[in-house]
Amino acid sequence: MPDMEQAHSRRHAELLVQGGTVLTPNGPEHIDVACADGRIIALGDLHGSWSAETTLDATGLHVLPGVIDSQVHFREPGLTHKEDLESGTRGAVLGGITGIFEMPNTNPLTLWEADLQAKLDAARDRAWCDYALYIGGSDVNAEALPKLERLPGCAGVKVFMGSSFGDLLADEDAVLRRILRNGHRRMAVHAEDEARLRERKALVEASSDVRQHHHWRDVESAFKATRRIVGMAAETDRRLHVLHVSTAEEMAFLAQHKRRVTVEVLPNHLTLHAPECYERLGAFAQQNPPVREQHHQDALWQAIREGVVDVIGSDHAPHTPEEKSRPYPQSPAGMTGVQTLLPLMLNHVNAGRLSLQRLVDLTSAGPQRIFGIEGKGRIALGYDADLTLVDLAARRTISNDWIASRSGWTPYDGMAVTGWPIHTVIRGEVVVRDEQLFGKPRGKTIRFLEVPGENP
Numbered sequence: 001m002p003d004m005e006q007a008h009s010r011r012h013a014e015l016l017v018q019g020g021t022v023l024t025p026n027g028p029e030h031i032d033v034a035c036a037d038g039r040i041i042a043l044g045d046l047h048g049s050w051s052a053e054t055t056l057d058a059t060g061l062h063v064l065p066g067v068i069d070s071q072v073h074f075r076e077p078g079l080t081h082k083e084d085l086e087s088g089t090r091g092a093v094l095g096g097i098t099g100i101f102e103m104p105n106t107n108p109l110t111l112w113e114a115d116l117q118a119k120l121d122a123a124r125d126r127a128w129c130d131y132a133l134y135i136g137g138s139d140v141n142a143e144a145l146p147k148l149e150r151l152p153g154c155a156g157v158k159v160f161m162g163s164s165f166g167d168l169l170a171d172e173d174a175v176l177r178r179i180l181r182n183g184h185r186r187m188a189v190h191a192e193d194e195a196r197l198r199e200r201k202a203l204v205e206a207s208s209d210v211r212q213h214h215h216w217r218d219v220e221s222a223f224k225a226t227r228r229i230v231g232m233a234a235e236t237d238r239r240l241h242v243l244h245v246s247t248a249e250e251m252a253f254l255a256q257h258k259r260r261v262t263v264e265v266l267p268n269h270l271t272l273h274a275p276e277c278y279e280r281l282g283a284f285a286q287q288n289p290p291v292r293e294q295h296h297q298d299a300l301w302q303a304i305r306e307g308v309v310d311v312i313g314s315d316h317a318p319h320t321p322e323e324k325s326r327p328y329p330q331s332p333a334g335m336t337g338v339q340t341l342l343p344l345m346l347n348h349v350n351a352g353r354l355s356l357q358r359l360v361d362l363t364s365a366g367p368q369r370i371f372g373i374e375g376k377g378r379i380a381l382g383y384d385a386d387l388t389l390v391d392l393a394a395r396r397t398i399s400n401d402w403i404a405s406r407s408g409w410t411p412y413d414g415m416a417v418t419g420w421p422i423h424t425v426i427r428g429e430v431v432v433r434d435e436q437l438f439g440k441p442r443g444k445t446i447r448f449l450e451v452p453g454e455n456p
């Protein structure tokens, strides 16, 4: 009875990903991935010995650990004409993202447990990918942060040292020290120096010229804030994550502080440069910290090669085309980005600017390592079955039509890229199949190793 014996020895999975090149911790391997109960249960040549309810043919594709975007603004509550948790996470999964960290400059700001809980409630059954939310650190909640940062679903504390969009601001040393002293998780910071920004604002008010944006919010505005906060983090013995580093000067400085400080860069800063972006896109290229000249972009790429950069986040910051069309500087800063993060970075891989392995390090292993994410970020037995399947050879043109954001636009409209996400799998559920949404929103809160708590 050989057939019968074979039937008995066959093992069963809910999902089998077959025939792809899998980016394992050991490098690329031609293996299959079996998933059940949301987790990876077997890796290897599973052909013939496993059956599954769903099979995903990954022939010709690369299977990456689910891509995590640790900086997005999804605007809910209060600003949902720009974005909401459903549309934002829908754009995420269409772009191959399986988990996001969402920012606190919503309305109301995310400052207290009730604000966090309201967002978690809003995300339930509406989020397409997994999520965690930042709590804003400010003068009013500094002493409550040790408790707040440990709430389930909280990604940590985010501080704006310079005002950008919304009312969240902590610019004085005394307040920043209180925030740093209160809590122990890695604190994320937007480092632009508010006093210097105020001093220099007349420059753009006089000219109304978006080509001045990076001269107003100049290198020293960013570098000064970064020096201040790194100094204070050392004094208070706090770990720090410097978001969207945009200058050569900061990178050289941060390379000296890597034991305490982790570093994020954005695809925007790696892809666009001044003044060309402002001439072509006007205020649609306006963001904070600004896109700067080519030599800064070159320094960011060098920092990626030298290992100074830990993660790539999109800083997805949607505003409507009408809002972006207001005369500068009344136009709000920010561009969409969650959906284009991976296509842009795969295009950079194809152009030889970084390896696919390094990309995985920056978008999966990096976030896991620096934030202590539980059970994600690598393709390994027992880990969540979060998989981003990409076709490195697919040529596509990024277009506004493709963008799920309620804001409906991307600065990369019309750009041809090589490399594209094809299927997105979250905890063993296929949510994007052949580039189309599949199933329904099933996102859950991301858990952290340092923070006890169950999924609600």
Ligand code: DOR
Residues within 6 Å of the ligand: 073, 105, 164, 165, 190, 286, 287, 288, 289, 317, 318, 332, 333, 334, 335
């Ligand atoms: O350009 C930006 N826009 N930078 C930020 O830090 C905030 C963001 C937003 O929320 O619009």
